[in-house]
Amino acid sequence: MKDLVRHKSLLSTEIESSLNQQIKKEAHSSSLYLAMASWCDRNGFDCSAQYFYDQSEEERKHQMKLFHYVLDMGGTAISPDINNIKIEYMSFREVFEDALEQEIAITQSFKNIAAKCHKEQDFVTLEFLNWFFKEQREEEFKARRALELFDLIGEAGTGRWEIDRHIAKIKYSEGEEA
Amino acid sequence: MNQLAEINQIEVFSTNFGSISHCPRTDLLTLKFSGKTVTYKYPCLQRLNKVINQVDLAKMTDASHSGLEIIFLCGAEDCFVLDIHEILGLKDLLHGTFTMFNLNSTIKDCLQRLI
Ligand SMILES: [Fe+2]
Numbered sequence: 001m002k003d004l005v006r007h008k009s010l011l012s013t014e015i016e017s018s019l020n021q022q023i024k025k026e027a028h029s030s031s032l033y034l035a036m037a038s039w040c041d042r043n044g045f046d047c048s049a050q051y052f053y054d055q056s057e058e059e060r061k062h063q064m065k066l067f068h069y070v071l072d073m074g075g076t077a078i079s080p081d082i083n084n085i086k087i088e089y090m091s092f093r094e095v096f097e098d099a100l101e102q103e104i105a106i107t108q109s110f111k112n113i114a115a116k117c118h119k120e121q122d123f124v125t126l127e128f129l130n131w132f133f134k135e136q137r138e139e140e141f142k143a144r145r146a147l148e149l150f151d152l153i154g155e156a157g158t159g160r161w162e163i164d165r166h167i168a169k170i171k172y173s174e175g176e177e178a
Numbered sequence: 179m180n181q182l183a184e185i186n187q188i189e190v191f192s193t194n195f196g197s198i199s200h201c202p203r204t205d206l207l208t209l210k211f212s213g214k215t216v217t218y219k220y221p222c223l224q225r226l227n228k229v230i231n232q233v234d235l236a237k238m239t240d241a242s243h244s245g246l247e248i249i250f251l252c253g254a255e256d257c258f259v260l261d262i263h264e265i266l267g268l269k270d271l272l273h274g275t276f277t278m279f280n281l282n283s284t285i286k287d288c289l290q291r292l293i
Pocket residue numbers: 026029058059062106
């Protein structure tokens with residue numbers, strides 16, 4: 001008999017399902033960042049709002065990168081529904097604490113998928129995931145750096161205004177130039 | 179289905195409840211179950227498997243439940259109306275079928291691709 005499983009798709013059911021979960025997580029990230037942008041925009045933190053608008057777009061791109069991979073490999077990409085997105089934050093700092101937490105969760109989730117790929121020797125997907133691991137280096141660095149600004153500059157007086165201005169300048173150079 | 183195609187059908191898996199066979203010429207899969215004969219493409223059978231596995235069996239035994247489940251697949255013309263015994267039977271049949279598919283894939287790897 002023909003190998004219908006393999007002819008249909010490169011992805012195993014488990015990996016396909018993990019990738020679909022990741023698609024949902026990236027979509028969730030995108031929505032979260034948009035909510036953060038909204039909060040910053042409403043509270044006068046214009047640079048941070050822009051930073052989160054950009055992050056939201058980035059997460060959408062991550063989602064689509066995974067989406068196309070699943071389809072290109074013969075799987076079924078599932079368009080996720082996202083709900084229960086936070087609207088209010090207690091403080092400016094809390095927004096960035098949540099952002100770092102979100103990026104850490106995403107990194108951990110990718111590590112999980114990679115472990116599954118290793119287990120079933122799906123080196124094709126593993127190689128595809130490498131792009132995301134590199135991306136997570138940058139994402140965690142930026143989120144951590146933003147939080148550092150709160151300690152470095154301090155929130156008193158015009159501190160928060162100053163922090164907001166510096167958020168726009170956060171860049172990750174992988175230690176090449178610097 | 180003409181006689182020739184019928185002859186060429188390869189049985190993938192069968193139980194007392196029904197059978198699933200594959201046509202090498204068209205790659206279509208024929209499910210014979212609960213007095214019905216339905217033909218699916220592979221992804222459609224995968225969806226059927228998923229839907230069957232998602233049926234809440236405990237809920238079906240509830241007094242307020244009709245005891246029947248309507249299995250409808252988008253992209254397929256037919257639907258199944260099944261009671262709990264039939265759900266279990268179909269679940270069994272599909273589980274065996276996909277086990278055979280995966281086994282076949284592994285055997286192909288070992289005997290043809292990795293030598
Ligand atoms: Fe992402």
